[in-house]
Amino acid sequence: MATLNGSPVGLADMQALALTNYGHFTTMVVEDGAVRGLALHLDRLVGDCRTVFGAELDPEWVRECVRREVSGCAGRRTVRVTVFCPGLDLTAPDLEARPCVLVTTRPTGGVAGPLRVQRRTYHRDAPTVKHVALYGQIRLRRAARLAGFDDVLFAGADGLVSEGCTWNIGFVDAAGSVVWPEADVLPGVTMRLLRSAHGRHVTAPVTDGLLRSMRAAFATNTAIGVQSVAAVDDVVFRTDDPVVTALREAYAGVPLERL
Template sequence: MAVVHELWVDGQPASQADLTYHALFNYGAFTSFGVENGGVRGLDLHLARLEASALELFGEPVHEGRLRALIRSALAGRQEAWLRVSLFSPEVWTREPHWIGAPKVMIGVFTRPTPLAGGVRLQPQVYGREAAHLKHSATFGLLRARRVARQAGFDDALFTDPSGLISEGSLWNIGFWRGDEVIWPQASMLEGVAQTLIRQGLDHGGVRQHLRPVTLDDLPDFDGAFLCNSATPAAAIAAIGDHQFGGATDLSRMIEAAWRSNPCQTI
């Protein structure tokens, strides 16, 4: 687990009341990203995600200027770090869920997590995240799915619907490679920032991409597959269930290069 250096709420050290709320309730949303040389790849996308989540979950925006100022304050001049920026409000709880207002902003400063290694083996599981378009704080289902996969001898879980339609993984998006093109699954899911950056990089590189429904029955049609998130821009997938992938050995390098082609943005 990444080491927490600090937790800040609205620019101040997190209080016992803040931590108590987080221990008892998980209503909120977050985004997480790495800081490289003082900048962030896709920072505009992360900030837009937080703004949209604030409006949907709390009814008021958090405002980009406020978020940027709080991030700079939490970093305190550090040029390298991993941040989790969360939105919450102690005014929202089981007996009083109707509060409307600007949420609090919690920022955790961590050591950067190690990227996932390639050769990942995935267990298909029938599961769909609640409010899948949000990166919300309710992570019970994700961790349980990952535990079940590990106990069955896999590395992680890949989510499908009952018909086998593929959506996303426990903490990442998935893409497939066929010939000279990338195929992204079309389903209810969280559109990840890393996924968006990769798509932008591939577009600039002239690589063909398609968004379409993908099922488990389609797996033999692909040359390879990869997973991606902000901590792991690309990790090759070795198998999904009983289906083994071979070839496409340069796929992960090409995907990570597409991600890296997006410059870091100033905070």
């Protein structure tokens, strides 16, 4: 299903998004009309709209658009809110932006087993913005899967670990502290909720040596919550670490916010 500004979306509008591919988005899981971390998702959309379009986005209008799309849908649904401007194209990217709200839904899949990921050198354009330009990320995810891995983990030219293809990565050190990479990354909603909900968290440059000293690793985003990482390249981690289990439980305990 898809709606644009609360009404059925037309082909011409979807063509504008597909052919120009300029905009930003957030993805959330709606559970019986409520969202974990809703305020953070809305803050992301408002802030990214200022960055991408130089325009203000009404968060209450976003909520209304999402409510219209999920009305009558019981249970869990994955909802993506994409903000783009149908009037902007490759020949006129400087036109005054009039951002529109596209809401799409899909069934929420189950969480797969622990991930085996491959490091690749890559730095996303405007990494703090959740923008729709995903070619580089998907290209490297595809390459990692063709090489026999489940997903890709990015590192900078300096070798420092940053983030996964569409997720943040965290580690558990020998003392049981949660370590997040010190790097230019997307500030994920799930990561932000976890930092407030559980335990001792630190940020540090994750070199290869530091990565190899960690006892556990995990991936986070809205769709998967907290998922164990079994291996990064040839580095193997325990997948039953109690800190990761506690993080998963803490995330599940974050109160839902009504749309």
